[in-house]
Amino acid sequence: MSPEQRFEKLGLTLPPSPDPLGVYKLLLIDGNHALVSGHGTLKEDGTWIVGKVGQDLDAETGKLAAQQVGLAILATLKKYLGSLDRVDRVIKLLGMVNCVPDFTRHPYVINGCSELFANVWGDDKGVGVRSAVGVSSLPEGIPVEIEVLFKLN
């Protein structure tokens, strides 16, 4: 099965492709890499999931929020590349969790995005290196922001 077919089979719905919140591009191709800007928790209705993990959201809801970020990234890939099949593999994720100072389960939260990518591109090519950290605030009050580096076919 192709990445497009694998995504189809998941039965998930993509949000609209996001607009930039400032002076930047959402995706840039550099050689055989596609760099994707920090994406947020964009919902199907165009609004954001907001809140701080450990205060407004628990780890499980935070993980779902990270999946929503992954879906927004897929929407960007489809808009700018035409198809998820143009991606050879996930190279790198930087996952930032907007959370309270004593939160410790950032890897669990960011898995919401990483598991989605593993489902789309497979357990090898869908999984890259990653850093997951806690930040004190994010644009629009979103709970998760993730930037990704992909390799293209």
Next chain:
Amino acid sequence: MSPEQRFEKLGLTLPPSPDPLGVYKLLLIDGNHALVSGHGTLKEDGTWIVGKVGQDLDAETGKLAAQQVGLAILATLKKYLGSLDRVDRVIKLLGMVNCVPDFTRHPYVINGCSELFANVWGDDKGVGVRSAVGVSSLPEGIPVEIEVLFKLN
């Protein structure tokens, strides 16, 4: 007009090229990329703009601080590359705003740097992908730190 000429026309003054604050290089060339270390709000007199956005600085002053970071990065580019004309394009920015936990306008703040780069290299080549996040503290108490990946001609 060349990037050097466009910068000249802006009528802005560069701070001195910064020294590293630790064991790192300010710029490293890797293939046809120039990687630039996290830069801070270095002023013309060699001191730093300090303070937390949302507490000591408002969003507008924070944006000016981000422009100052951009100027420090231009000073580094000129020192290590000789000329801004050696840069083909901006690939990626990571912008970190030292701010209070309920701050939400990080993209607006980091635009202070991104708009400067767009003025120097143009609306296409001066604009790359970007992540803008809120951090709880930065070296020396500066309000903004930005690292950049450029592509060279």
Next chain:
Amino acid sequence: MSPEQRFEKLGLTLPPSPDPLGVYKLLLIDGNHALVSGHGTLKEDGTWIVGKVGQDLDAETGKLAAQQVGLAILATLKKYLGSLDRVDRVIKLLGMVNCVPDFTRHPYVINGCSELFANVWGDDKGVGVRSAVGVSSLPEGIPVEIEVLFKLN
């Protein structure tokens, strides 16, 4: 002397090579680059150094924690590359310090890792570009997380 010989001469002990804390790889080779995931303060006994810098750890202890992160990264390099000699140079570090909001000595803390790398690969090839920032929380409550980009021979 080779990097392996230089490391040997330091008389330091490596922790066990870490396992991923989530859905990611610890190291990925992309062309002639090795990307290394965010690593933490893994000790020889397999537990973590935990605590917040400026509260539970001072800057000096934080620097030792950053050295421990560096040792964990070396353990990962040896596991996945076979030898430290396969690394040509350090390209880039992103160092995140879990600290109180008024902490300002992030560069000093991250030097704990950077000085280790400079000892292993030398003052030129062991030193790359770097950003050092303060974050409000990290996985497992560790005080330092560092991700690295290396160039391979």
